[in-house]
Amino acid sequence: DVKVTQSSRYLVKRTGEKVFLECVQDMDHENMFWYRQDPGLGLRLIYFSYDVKMKEKGDIPEGYSVSREKKERFSLILESASTNQTSMYLCASSGQGALSGANVLTFGAGSRLTVL
Amino acid sequence: SQQGEEDPQALSIQEGENATMNCSYKTSINNLQWYRQNSGRGLVHLILIRSNEREKHSGRLRVTLDTSKKSSSLLITASRAADTASYFCATKGTALIFGKGTTLSVSS
Numbered sequence: 001d002v003k004v005t006q007s008s009r010y011l012v013k014r015t016g017e018k019v020f021l022e023c024v025q026d027m028d029h030e031n032m033f034w035y036r037q038d039p040g041l042g043l044r045l046i047y048f049s050y051d052v053k054m055k056e057k058g059d060i061p062e063g064y065s066v067s068r069e070k071k072e073r074f075s076l077i078l079e080s081a082s083t084n085q086t087s088m089y090l091c092a093s094s095g096q097g098a099l100s101g102a103n104v105l106t107f108g109a110g111s112r113l114t115v116l
Numbered sequence: 117s118q119q120g121e122e123d124p125q126a127l128s129i130q131e132g133e134n135a136t137m138n139c140s141y142k143t144s145i146n147n148l149q150w151y152r153q154n155s156g157r158g159l160v161h162l163i164l165i166r167s168n169e170r171e172k173h174s175g176r177l178r179v180t181l182d183t184s185k186k187s188s189s190l191l192i193t194a195s196r197a198a199d200t201a202s203y204f205c206a207t208k209g210t211a212l213i214f215g216k217g218t219t220l221s222v223s224s
Contacts, residue, residue: 004158033211042216043159043204058211090158104149105212107158 006108019078023091032074120215139205
């Protein structure tokens with residue numbers, strides 16, 4: 001019954017490593033999103049995509065990149081992980097038209113990344 | 117670019133009591149959504165209220181929207197321990213923008 005699957009619930013990486021966070025949805029949704037969540041800061045949008053091979057920067061894209069080669073998969077990449085990227089990462093998808101205001105998001109369970 | 121802000125930040129009540137959370141936002145909206153997050157998990161959509169609606173119900177949830185005051189409230193009636201979670205309001209910016217949430221603790 002799982003609709004948005006994040007590949008890893010917990011990851012521990014070292015500073016400077018390249019990190020891939022994978023997200024797959026099985027609802028044929030057009031839009032996919034990556035947020036990070038930190039105590040006291042709430043959810044902040046990193047990147048989003050409204051179509052295959054399309055990507056848009058969110059509020060905090062620095063230090064991250066994304067890839068969407070297939071409709072169902074949206075990957076978040078940390079090219080060189082740093083300790084300030086220790087966080088909970090949440091992937092979400094939605095199916096209505098390009099970023100319409102009525103988009104209801106379906107979230108994955110989250111990936112908690114620790115960078116040492 | 118925080119759009120919505122929930123109030124209070126934390127709320128502790130007893131089972132059976134009602135819980136009220138408020139959300140204020142800055143710019144005009146087409147709709148406002150409320151989400152719930154259990155500890156360490158993803159968010160789950162609860163309810164969406166459109167800008168031309170003033171009140172909406174879903175089970176024990178009641179949401180109001182006052183566009184003149186740019187505010188919304190979420191009322192959970194007859195709270196249960198299982199309602200313990202964080203609650204977020206969300207409005208549309210470039211994509212959905214979430215507030216920082218209200219952490220609700222319901223003790224039995």
